[in-house]
Amino acid sequence: MAVTSHDVAKLAGVSQATVSRALRDDHRVSEATRKKVADAARALGYVRSEVGRSLSTRSTHQVAMVADLDNALYPRLVAPVHDALMDLGYRMVVFAERGDEMSAYERLLDGSVDGAILTTSELHSSLPHMLHGKGFPFVQMNRVSALIDADSVTADNSGGGAAVGRLLHECGHRRIGAILGPEQASSSRDREAGFRGALDEAGLELPPRRVSRGRFAYEDGSAGFRRIMTQADPPTAVFCVTDMLAVGALNEARQMGLEVPGDVDIVGFDDLDVAGWPCFQLTTVRVDFPLMARFAAQRIVARLSGDRSAEAVHETVPTRLVLRETHAVNS
Amino acid sequence: MAVTSHDVAKLAGVSQATVSRALRDDHRVSEATRKKVADAARALGYVRSEVGRSLSTRSTHQVAMVADLDNALYPRLVAPVHDALMDLGYRMVVFAERGDEMSAYERLLDGSVDGAILTTSELHSSLPHMLHGKGFPFVQMNRVSALIDADSVTADNSGGGAAVGRLLHECGHRRIGAILGPEQASSSRDREAGFRGALDEAGLELPPRRVSRGRFAYEDGSAGFRRIMTQADPPTAVFCVTDMLAVGALNEARQMGLEVPGDVDIVGFDDLDVAGWPCFQLTTVRVDFPLMARFAAQRIVARLSGDRSAEAVHETVPTRLVLRETHAVNS
Structure with missing residues (x-):
């Protein structure tokens, strides 16, 4: 029996x-x-029996994490979100994002999950807007859509970008470049805005020929770096809005026979494991991803536990410079 | 309405x-x-409605992938498994493994998924055995348990290890070392067995002082490399059973002022993206992970679609040497 x-x-x-x-x-x-x-x-x-439980409570106690598993950042996000949700009595289901918002929308609304943590929003993403219209609980993490004011947990991207701008100025650089991510990613936009603000304050420019824009992959970093460095008057320092871009840039610098630092400084953002490897020792900006994950899990669980306030909650986790060996104070 | x-x-x-x-x-x-x-x-x-569908069919059309999200290999496995399952009309739910087999067991059996792809089995894991006892459909991928004969999809680890052994012999090495993974991981065991077999055939030894054993992380590679290389009569070539171990070893070699190749050759296994980066250009063994993912997805879906044959099916995906720049033919 x-x-x-x-x-x-x-x-x-x-x-x-x-x-x-x-x-x-x-x-x-x-x-x-x-x-x-x-x-x-x-x-x-x-x-x-989960099926039995779903019947009696209409709740699955599952939260979807919508993630881009091809992006090097995500391994840093998935495990902490999983653990934070477990601690709160929820399970994480990973929905791999494949650029099709309608399909993500349908999967989220089909009753298999109670809510979602969205980590792939772009500024013009309609998914958050559509979910909001259906009253489906969600939190945006790391990146946000500009089309709706909904709960979010992001890094202090603008503050981190500004810190890099000030650092490069203090190191004596006057010709500065940047390798940016997609215009539709709020993380890249905010890091760029903070960086530009600090350069402005210091009276420094960031002309288009010293700026490269692409996706967030290694190859975008290496190709972007080569493009910038082969212009007239190349920069003596390049800010890359993610570590993966910076690692691509650093490798390309070595291919081109450039010393880092010396010929050019390179600074990243995120502080992925790879940034600390001896062969890179990348100066970067650390984002507290475990804290971001914890905040996101707590927020979605608060919503699922009856927090129905119309006011969106925005949380920001701090960022800070990690000074390693790809920058140098120039006389 | x-x-x-x-x-x-x-x-x-x-x-x-x-x-x-x-x-x-x-x-x-x-x-x-x-x-x-x-x-x-x-x-x-x-x-x-998935809940409605579960009721009518007692099937969730969800398959769990039990994965270790802290291991650098998993990003290479998760996305292809997700896509392969989607193509077959199933969804993937990621269960992050945290070393607690009882909790994985309970989650798998609670009715929220139809079957599982297990990727974290160790030789003495009882989870596959327990699931088998309950008639729960699963496939082991990448690593297997020795306690049960169940469906599996693995790489030709032994063949790949043997290829590395022959390569190092042909390159003229006579003092050879190895950095191995956990004894409980069948992938490491099989790579080691193939490697040792090839050395045996060539009349070469792999003495304990030239062998380091740890987990699969970067740090195990760097610490293991230093330990081996600071013994009397250090090896002139080191086989690392994963790329992450090899990258750790390569970085440590640079820290120690050793030329690779020249002072020492280093060969990895897996062919992760990082192996192809210009700063590493690691000679390694490529595993066709997308094919492994496709086989695993097809196998579990075959089981879920009524294949009740008692015979376990074992599939092996081929491996092949990728010759880059961390080995050299010595005269």
């Missing part, structure tokens, strides 16, 4: 309702009771 | 059963009909 939640309740000495709540990690149940119920369930070999 | 599948059927001029089948990408429905139904569904703003 199949073991039921009533058997578990009996063994644990609690009510059947408490068993249900404990097994879905409801925070109204004490840690001690949850452990007692889990032990009893394990002893009896009891496995909850 | 909510739009139902009957409305879609009417507009598309097909039966309601055909709408259901078309919307779950059932291959019995022609491409043309599927498109007609999809267009009608879109025109009416119809969104299928």
